[in-house]
Amino acid sequence: MDMSELQFPSLKGVRLASVPANIKNWLRDDLLLVEISEGASVSATFTQNSFCAAPVLVAKEHIAQGDIRALLVNAGNANAATGTRGLSDAKACCAAVAAAMGIRAEQVLPFSTGVIGEHLPLQRLLDAIPPAAEALAGNGWGRAAEAIMTTDTRPKIAKRTLKIRGEEIAVVGIAKGSGMIQPNMATMLAYVATDATVAQPLLDEMVRDAVSASFNRVSVDGDTSTNDACVLIASGAVGESIQTRSDESYSALMRAITEVHVELAQEVVKDGEGATKFVTVQVDGADNSEEALKVAFEVGNSPLVKTALYASDPNWGRLVMAIGNALPNDLDTGKVNIFLDRVQVVEGGGRAADYREELGEQVFSQSEFTVRIELGRGNASEHIWTCDFSREYVTINAEYRT
Amino acid sequence: MDMSELQFPSLKGVRLASVPANIKNWLRDDLLLVEISEGASVSATFTQNSFCAAPVLVAKEHIAQGDIRALLVNAGNANAATGTRGLSDAKACCAAVAAAMGIRAEQVLPFSTGVIGEHLPLQRLLDAIPPAAEALAGNGWGRAAEAIMTTDTRPKIAKRTLKIRGEEIAVVGIAKGSGMIQPNMATMLAYVATDATVAQPLLDEMVRDAVSASFNRVSVDGDTSTNDACVLIASGAVGESIQTRSDESYSALMRAITEVHVELAQEVVKDGEGATKFVTVQVDGADNSEEALKVAFEVGNSPLVKTALYASDPNWGRLVMAIGNALPNDLDTGKVNIFLDRVQVVEGGGRAADYREELGEQVFSQSEFTVRIELGRGNASEHIWTCDFSREYVTINAEYRT
Incomplete structure (x- = not known):
């Protein structure tokens, strides 16, 4: 513009x-x-x-x-x-x-x-x-x-x-x-x-x-x-x-x-402090909008997910951990799929058969991408925007008043 | 032992x-x-x-x-x-x-x-x-x-x-x-x-x-x-x-x-990854035990509080921010006191009259100390233990799989 x-x-x-x-x-x-x-x-x-x-x-x-x-x-x-x-x-x-x-x-x-x-x-x-x-x-x-x-x-x-x-x-x-x-x-x-x-x-x-x-x-x-x-x-x-x-x-x-x-x-x-990545977390197939947002925020707020974003490391174990925490009791994990842009990394709750680490790394090395989660529970979708968690973030916040 | x-x-x-x-x-x-x-x-x-x-x-x-x-x-x-x-x-x-x-x-x-x-x-x-x-x-x-x-x-x-x-x-x-x-x-x-x-x-x-x-x-x-x-x-x-x-x-x-x-x-x-401080968050004067734990965890989990601990910076604005988020609606902030070990930093919701920055820095520069919060609402007390959030934490978690 x-x-x-x-x-x-x-x-x-x-x-x-x-x-x-x-x-x-x-x-x-x-x-x-x-x-x-x-x-x-x-x-x-x-x-x-x-x-x-x-x-x-x-x-x-x-x-x-x-x-x-x-x-x-x-x-x-x-x-x-x-x-x-x-x-x-x-x-x-x-x-x-x-x-x-x-x-x-x-x-x-x-x-x-x-x-x-x-x-x-x-x-x-x-x-x-x-x-x-x-x-x-x-x-x-x-x-x-x-x-x-x-x-x-x-x-x-x-x-x-x-x-x-x-x-x-x-x-x-x-x-x-x-x-x-x-x-x-x-x-x-x-x-x-x-x-x-x-x-x-x-x-x-x-x-x-x-x-x-x-x-x-x-x-x-x-x-x-x-x-x-x-x-x-x-x-x-x-x-x-x-x-x-x-x-x-x-x-x-x-x-x-x-x-x-x-x-x-x-x-x-x-413009988040120390941010190097802009990531959309999209949740599909939720029972309702509130549930979809809960999962999206649990993923988007997790320091472990954020440090993985920073490292360009498609550490999908951290994604399933965060999803499992958002819905502790009644999630059928066998229905969960996860996509990094168009790359399917998780299929039916486990590593997707065709997934190769290089494909995930390619997506995570971009400055903007989408993590899309299919819960397989219903028809509600929501999305949030988050950024990564860098060494610079700690430096900025540890030194702000000095 | x-x-x-x-x-x-x-x-x-x-x-x-x-x-x-x-x-x-x-x-x-x-x-x-x-x-x-x-x-x-x-x-x-x-x-x-x-x-x-x-x-x-x-x-x-x-x-x-x-x-x-x-x-x-x-x-x-x-x-x-x-x-x-x-x-x-x-x-x-x-x-x-x-x-x-x-x-x-x-x-x-x-x-x-x-x-x-x-x-x-x-x-x-x-x-x-x-x-x-x-x-x-x-x-x-x-x-x-x-x-x-x-x-x-x-x-x-x-x-x-x-x-x-x-x-x-x-x-x-x-x-x-x-x-x-x-x-x-x-x-x-x-x-x-x-x-x-x-x-x-x-x-x-x-x-x-x-x-x-x-x-x-x-x-x-x-x-x-x-x-x-x-x-x-x-x-x-x-x-x-x-x-x-x-x-x-x-x-x-x-x-x-x-x-x-x-x-x-x-x-x-x-032994937390990258941890340099061991901090007890004690909450007194809560209505009930659940409320006390909620405040303690909001303070103890806040990345902003944790980076301040790392920096040995007694940034009490971050403490009141976290308390205010834990109890969003009906907290009478004018009753809130905060002590860093024995040093009173917040009195009646604002900076304590006798507080000097050096006193807070002395406490925060120790490897172990207590942040004690008085809510002035009731008689319930709870405590949790937390550690700081360091550059090393980000490094460890950004590089774990590599």
Whole structure:
């Protein structure tokens, strides 16, 4: 995709500004302000972690009141496990945004990502907010994707356009996060916006469905961080309001929104700390969707499978071990087949007759491939995306704070 | 402890022999035969993995019939995911033991540990069984502990003695396994024997309780391998039969048996692949025991916590992240305290006022320490043992088959 087009997408009803607030000792933008036009619908999903960060608590409180007009995102400090001072810091930031933009503090959603357990450098944030409000512009998506990065090695941005009743609609999203491999500070954040008009209750369903099909399918060790959040904005600048799933425009818009979410989620996995492989784990023939996902995550989260991926070693014994753990009691292992891309490695629960080690090694030596598991139990299928587990991962996470 | 005493414990009613069967291309004992005297009680727990190995299926079938007289254990090949041939191989081994010892094949329990998905070198096992039966001796525990090793760096053996009604009773155990960190082939195996006399139904309860207090409390990523097994033998050579928990001898014997199990389980963790730290995760103030274990395992299994342990980095943000994930909905984080040995690092959900980084680093730089978590919810306490996650772990597991 043409990066210049990605950097300057045209999305009516949303303006952005990225500024340096010196939250850490670095020379870069680390504060993002997003202005949302009046009358927009805004929906979000948040981390389930009970140690959720102060900004998450404040954002949940504010979004419940509706009529959101601004987002404020800082990188470098998660404002998590910071007690009542953390809460008042987050609220002070919202008040500063409100003052600079002529709105109410409750119309601002705050987000933070970075180290847990340290207080925000509040004054530096407060000082940076008015210049950010001055700098708001429609073409700020590319810089915004960079401003919210922490250990990410590259910005993550995705875009789709579609026509609804002859009118051009854009869907643009940005995300940050080093994927499953640093759930406590990577703190996945994603912001997706469209200029379409969508009724609030429908948008609430759409963000849930889109996240379920994207960020909830990356291998995150079952962990959700203290700060994870995904926001979906429908600015309402274009077209008539889409009210329900039966609206004729719904499907096309939902498809575009889902594609943007999936692209961002895959980018998060590909940029996983130390990751050298991007692997789809596909499970077919499950009794139901929940069971298929359970098997896929058990395989995709196993450190033993992940180190085998890293080594380009088609160690299928680790795959059957993980499958057997996911379904401990009633799996008929004699019905299980496993394919590495098109190479069948396991047939009826044991080594496939025609399988040769070189064939598996060829698949595993690629940077992207699919592990497909047939359970032989029913008709449900699911898939997730994962990456490998490298020496670099340990190095990065053992040395992060030093 | 005096190793010579450990190598030659006196346990009446059990004889052992270790021989080289050349199961892999190595020069060492890799086959263990254990003879159990007539009238003994034998109980066992097995892996819950549905891809459980052929010998596990055969052992379960045989132990259900009672009257077990022999164990056969091979290292180097797990005989797992080997289909019907794997089953007939395991049964052929039992038949060979039966022929050599003058018992029935159903009185033999087979065990295997090693690589998954390859067939046993059956003839080499069959050839090695008769000389093993010739070599049976009471003082074979030390060699036995070595014969069952795979990636273990040292043998694991534990012993207790006690007096019951004036008679000397011994409890001896051996185990193998590189802990949580290679659940697919380390395939933890443990064999504990006493010469006390214990009724079969009571022994069945005792092995469950002892495993629950020991091997089920080491951090194993939630994984159980295809071959995990723990066997408890009461040879019945000494004393009157202990029939129930209310028997006056029960408590002392159970304590000794549990201590042997715990010592072996801790040895497995300490010998974990690449492990440099041995850490107890203690959870106090939980609503109930299940909840306490859930929090302890979430902390002890987290790759982020484990890499911080490796780095001697008291990164308490990762601890609160893991606690918050274990109890996603109703935890009052303001009641959570965390101690690193005696150093309080978290107080009321945030950084403790007196905490200084150097204090935490002092604790984390030790090779053994305790992370204690107070949840402030109730009176239940639990603990588990875990180790760190090192670069060496990735190297070992990425290169295991090469």
